[in-house]
Amino acid sequence: MPESNKNHYCLDKLIEFVGNDPEAIKSMVNLFLNTTPDLLQTINTSFHDGIAENLAKAAHTLKPTLDVFGVENTYDLIRIIEQKAKRSELDLALGKHINQLNTTMELVFKELKLAYPIV
Amino acid sequence: MDAFRIFIVEDDVFYGEMLRHHLTLNPDNEVHLFKTGEECLKNLYRSPAMISLDYSLPDMSGLDVMRQIKKEHPEIPVIIVSGQEDISTAVTLLREGAYDYFVKDDDVKDRLWNVLKKIRENIQLRSEISYLKEEIGRKYEFRNVIKGNSPSIKQIFGLIEKSIKTNISVSITGETGTGKELVAKAIHYNSKRAKKPFVAINVSAIPRDLIESEMFGHEKGAFTGAITRKIGKFEQASGGTIFLDEIAEMDLNMQAKLLRVIQERELTRVGGNELIKIDVRLIVATNRNLADEVQKGNFREDLYYRLLGLPIELPPLRYRGNDIILLAKYFVDEFCKENKMKKLSITESAQQKLMGYHFPGNVRELRAIIELAAVLTDHDQIDESHISFNSADAAGNLLMEESSLAEYTRKIIRYYLQKYNNNVLLVAKKLEIGKSTIYRMIKEKQI
Numbered sequence: 001m002p003e004s005n006k007n008h009y010c011l012d013k014l015i016e017f018v019g020n021d022p023e024a025i026k027s028m029v030n031l032f033l034n035t036t037p038d039l040l041q042t043i044n045t046s047f048h049d050g051i052a053e054n055l056a057k058a059a060h061t062l063k064p065t066l067d068v069f070g071v072e073n074t075y076d077l078i079r080i081i082e083q084k085a086k087r088s089e090l091d092l093a094l095g096k097h098i099n100q101l102n103t104t105m106e107l108v109f110k111e112l113k114l115a116y117p118i119v
Numbered sequence: 120m121d122a123f124r125i126f127i128v129e130d131d132v133f134y135g136e137m138l139r140h141h142l143t144l145n146p147d148n149e150v151h152l153f154k155t156g157e158e159c160l161k162n163l164y165r166s167p168a169m170i171s172l173d174y175s176l177p178d179m180s181g182l183d184v185m186r187q188i189k190k191e192h193p194e195i196p197v198i199i200v201s202g203q204e205d206i207s208t209a210v211t212l213l214r215e216g217a218y219d220y221f222v223k224d225d226d227v228k229d230r231l232w233n234v235l236k237k238i239r240e241n242i243q244l245r246s247e248i249s250y251l252k253e254e255i256g257r258k259y260e261f262r263n264v265i266k267g268n269s270p271s272i273k274q275i276f277g278l279i280e281k282s283i284k285t286n287i288s289v290s291i292t293g294e295t296g297t298g299k300e301l302v303a304k305a306i307h308y309n310s311k312r313a314k315k316p317f318v319a320i321n322v323s324a325i326p327r328d329l330i331e332s333e334m335f336g337h338e339k340g341a342f343t344g345a346i347t348r349k350i351g352k353f354e355q356a357s358g359g360t361i362f363l364d365e366i367a368e369m370d371l372n373m374q375a376k377l378l379r380v381i382q383e384r385e386l387t388r389v390g391g392n393e394l395i396k397i398d399v400r401l402i403v404a405t406n407r408n409l410a411d412e413v414q415k416g417n418f419r420e421d422l423y424y425r426l427l428g429l430p431i432e433l434p435p436l437r438y439r440g441n442d443i444i445l446l447a448k449y450f451v452d453e454f455c456k457e458n459k460m461k462k463l464s465i466t467e468s469a470q471q472k473l474m475g476y477h478f479p480g481n482v483r484e485l486r487a488i489i490e491l492a493a494v495l496t497d498h499d500q501i502d503e504s505h506i507s508f509n510s511a512d513a514a515g516n517l518l519m520e521e522s523s524l525a526e527y528t529r530k531i532i533r534y535y536l537q538k539y540n541n542n543v544l545l546v547a548k549k550l551e552i553g554k555s556t557i558y559r560m561i562k563e564k565q566i
Contacts, residue, residue, distance in 0.1 A: 017228055018140040028137060035132050060175060060202050061131045064223035068137060 007111045008104060010070030017068065029116045033109060036065060040105055043081070047090060047098055056085035071108055077101055122149035123239065126167040128159040128184065129200070130177050134223065138171060138200070141228060142235075156184035163191055169218075169238050171231070174201035174208065182212060189216045196238050200227060252314060259308035264301050266449050267442035271434040275302070278431045283309045290366075290426055291404040293433030296483030299404035300364060302431060307360040312400055315359030318352045323368035330373055332389045335380070341390020353386055356399045366403040366426065367412050371419065378422045401426065436478040436485060444470050446482060450489040451501065463493055468503040476508055532557060533566045 011025065018024040039062045046055035059082035066074045077097055084094045125148055129135030132154070139150045151167070153159045156179040159170065170188060174181035185197050196218035201208070209220040219234050221227050257263070261279050265272060279302065282289050289306060291299045300319060307317040325333050332341070336351030353361060363369075369377065380386045381401065385394045403426045412418035436443060444465070451463050465473075469492070478484050492505035522530070535546040536557075543561075547554040560566045 013225065014137070017137050019144050024140050028133070028140065031133050031136050057175070061134075063202050065131065065133045067224065068134075 007115075008072040008107045009111065010072075013068050013070055026116050029112055032065065032069060033112060033116075036062065036105065037109070039065075040102065043098060044102070046085075047095065050090055052085045052088040052090055055090070056082055059085055069108070071104060074101060074104060077104075123147050123169075123235075124149045124151070124165060124167045125235075126151050126153060126159055126162065126170040128153045128156060128170065128176065128181075129173045130154050130175070131173070135173075138231075142231070148235075155179075156181075156187075159184060160187055160191075163188065163195075166192070167195060168242060169235065170195055170197045171200050172197055174199055174203050174212070182215060185212065185215060185217060196234075196241075198231070198234055200231075256308050256313055259301075259304045261302075261305035261309055264305045265298060266446055267439060268445065269434075269439040269442045271439055272442060275431060275433060278429065279306055279309075282306050282429050282431070286310075286312075286400050288401045288403070288426055288428030289431060290409070290428055291402065291431045291433065292408070293404075293406065294435050294479075294481055295406050296478075296481030297433035297435060298482055299406075299433060300362065302433065303360070303362040303364075303402040303404065306402060307362075307400070310360070310400070312359050316356050317360050317362065318356035319362040319364060320352050321364045323365040327370055327373070330369070331376060334377070335386045335388055336391075337389035338391040341388070345390065348388070351386070351388065353380065353397050353399055354395060358398055360400040360402060363401065363403045365405060367405040367407040367409055367418060371417075374419045374422050378419060378425060381422075381425050401428075436481040437476075443473050443478070443485065446485055447473055447489050450486045451493055454490050454493045458493075460493070461499060463496065464500045466500050466502040469501050469506050472503040472506045529560065529566050532560060536566070 011029075014025060014028055018028055039058045042058040043055055043062070046052070046058065059078055063078045063082060066078050077100060081094065081097050081101065084091075084097070123145075125142055127135050127138050127142070127150060129138065129152065135152050135154070139152050142148045142150045151162065151165070153162065154177075156176045159172070172181050172184060172188075176184065181199055181201065185199070188195060188197055193216070197216070199209075199212050199217045199220045200223060201220070202223045203209075212220055218238070219230070221230050261276065261283075265275065265279075267273075283306060289303070291302055293299055303319070304317060307313065320334065322330065332345075332349060332351065334351050334353055336349050336354055337345050339345060339348045380397070384398070385396050387394055409418055409423055409427075413420050413423050436446075447465055447470070451465060454460070455462055473485070473488075480487070488506060488508065489501075491507065492501045495505045496502070532546065532550070535549060536543070539545045539549070543554050543557050547557055557566075
């Protein structure tokens, strides 16, 4: 199991939820790696297409997942993105926030794929 | 215990799966995951014990799904688990009947377990209550309650059966100890109202000043000492049966109020203005003759006719012939079972002694006599020496023992001699007989 403090994520909350069962954790990580990129994609596309409602919905869905995976520096970030989208403020600042989210998530995906390679 | 079936309705695949993993940590939980409201609604026939419902679903809102669930299965607790941190949304959902509302944050895990624990406890309690209700129903199955084969009691069975089929008021009369309340309970627990409350009020046991509040309730501050609102017995019995025992003891003022409530089918709590609709079946009982009380002006005639309904007059035990022995055997068996004693029989002579007694306290007295006899015996049978009558009605006892006139005379003289410390002169004077008669009986060892 990876050491949480060297990565951009922390699985403590996930372990609390599913128990300290390596198989269950692996299965949840795989699910995260399969579903989260699509949500991130929706956030990006919706921003580019100016569809605030879809953006807000995707951010809303992603919010608890990021919390459970303890993704570094995203607790406030995803909430700001959701709120701005809800207010239809699809501005430059929101673009920067989304970029920041993309960068962090790419790191997290890489780290998780390394720690939990799909056999 | 059966599996505790939980539905999770969550379109966020990851979060839904995580909740499923979490809840299946308890192997008693059987968790089903649905991604849409429609899938959940289609599966309601599987009777989940709890539904965890996401507020934002792709096909319909959590509120709409919950409304549909509540419409079809109002008993299923619905927990809203949502990313919405909006208080007004939570308030709306709780008002609409959500059992609880959780935001998807760090506390959701603990809150979910707590709520599951509460729901499990509630289900357990409901199941116990339902079991107890069934038990009561069985206990009060009227042939279990009223034992007997005599024609007079068979007639009562017929009347009870008639009363069960309708909502007609029932008035039960009979001497003390004949089982008026048991009959009332048997009617209730075998009627369509069996699952609703049976509430009994002994009118004579409640002080006059309190009876109105006891029956109809009161509002806070209605009188000194009314520190909270109180729901009265009529409201408590809603949908069920109210049993007014010793109805003849009710004063005229209260009778007028009761009549109004029965006629209008609504009441007002003492000190209140709100009219409250009531739906109760009335069963009344008295050991007095209500018609006589009407004649004497002690009971309102209009109320009498309202309450009379189906009259059931319970026969005194002394007119029930062999039921005395049947009941005695039943009571002794019950007593031995309850006290884990070996079975006792009742000898022929004890049976004859019982049959010769007039039981002014009726079935209640018989039970007490038999229980005492069961305690007194050192063997596996109750004989006549164990049967003792302690009725307050000594004269009645004497007459019911069916002795010869000579034996009655001896008993009476013996009784008076005991009473007046063997003062023969005084006894002779009291009984208006010659003192020589008493001396002769003493000499001949007749007394």
